Amino acid sequence: MGTTGRTETPRERYRQQVREEVKEKAWQQIAGSGASALSLNAIAKQMGMSGPALYRYFANRDELITELVRDAYRSLADAFAGAGAGAGAGGGDGDGDGGAGRPGLAALAQVLRRWALEDRHRYFLVYGTPVPGYHAPQDTTAITAEMMSVLLDACTAEAPGEAAGSFEEHLAGHREWAGSHPDAPPSALRLALAFWSRLHGVLSLELAGHFTGMGLDPARLYAAEVDTLTR
């Protein structure tokens, strides 16, 4: 989907280039003043163009934001998908390997953390305070499903045998979100949710600055929380 198979004309290529530059400047602007202050006019000025020119490339402000949101989701999903690739070859510092070239939970946790720290504003655009009045496009749920699938792969491989509690029973009957893995045991579902919520807990507090001044290394808390998953 997206790009057609046909060769790009120079004009199409140029269009694509300008669109990319607009998005780049948009990210810079978000970094400076947050997503809700995104201004088409300001971006145009920064690019040395007049404001209305941007309307050749984006129908309006909302479409630009939507594009940024989509790209943010995409980049995380791609990072997850690519996590397994270099697992065997790279001489990393003991990345958790799930076996069979599949990324383990520890590796995915590192990918998530790196992605988050790489760009705080991108993180917050996806996982921060919802932008008021703005509704994310539905195709982000499809991208989230992609990520979940990778995560559930790791979880089914590393989940404990049978630890049935009351919550696991609830999950057994409420697994729409794990559509890609209809046969995953409840313990794996539970593990995926623990991964997701615990790591976001540390990251969102850290990136919002709630650990600064506490004299504590967030990276070590993160590592400790990762440890709780596979133990």
Place this chain on the structure above:
Amino acid sequence: MGTTGRTETPRERYRQQVREEVKEKAWQQIAGSGASALSLNAIAKQMGMSGPALYRYFANRDELITELVRDAYRSLADAFAGAGAGAGAGGGDGDGDGGAGRPGLAALAQVLRRWALEDRHRYFLVYGTPVPGYHAPQDTTAITAEMMSVLLDACTAEAPGEAAGSFEEHLAGHREWAGSHPDAPPSALRLALAFWSRLHGVLSLELAGHFTGMGLDPARLYAAEVDTLTR
């Protein structure tokens, strides 16, 4: 601190009343369009006054936001402080009691969750994406310390004896944030951080809507995460 001992004059009382009404309308506006869209003019209009009138009550927009942030912190700290009060008397659904009238971790967890769900925007003002260009007043750190103190009380009571890992060792040497409990064992510090980060993990994902459409009850995930703390 804050209010002087002297009896309030009618004028002071009136001033206080108007200030409260301004803040009330401010919260309503934040609920509608987010904190970064807070507009003094709009609040004034809603109160049937002209814009400049508000400058009698707040020096500028930033001072109003600061006041809201402070109130938000305050309300959570008060909720924590009051958690122990009704523990023995109330006929709740099995609130975890820490003994000696002190609130247990389970009780504090419920307080936190209730506080968060009571007003999503208040939650996000404190724990969500930082408002760009705005710096929270430093006295919020003092309020946070209050909360931490209550939390650490519960944690020292409920922490396991000695579970020394590499992270606990790190904590033993980095405990500035736990100044109120200089003798708390590392396992208690670890427990407090787990409480804080895991519960915010669930809450921030839930309140940002990341569980909607997943067909999953966030309250049960929350309860399950609370269980992991005391186990």
Place this chain on the structure above:
DNA sequence: TGTACATCAGTGAACGCGCGTTCACTGATGTAC
């Protein structure tokens, strides 16, 4: 290879809007004798 036409990028002026904030002023409320 050259000409005629269609496509498209970008401009500048304009519209209407709401914002934060200052300022000079009016009118009501409280205070001192």
Place this chain on the structure above:
DNA sequence: TGTACATCAGTGAACGCGCGTTCACTGATGTAC
């Protein structure tokens, strides 16, 4: 109790700003014969 004065709430006009977006238009680039 009544008068003179000070304090303070609130108004309306104004300043300068930037925003999103529309529109008619110019000029360059590509396409068809």
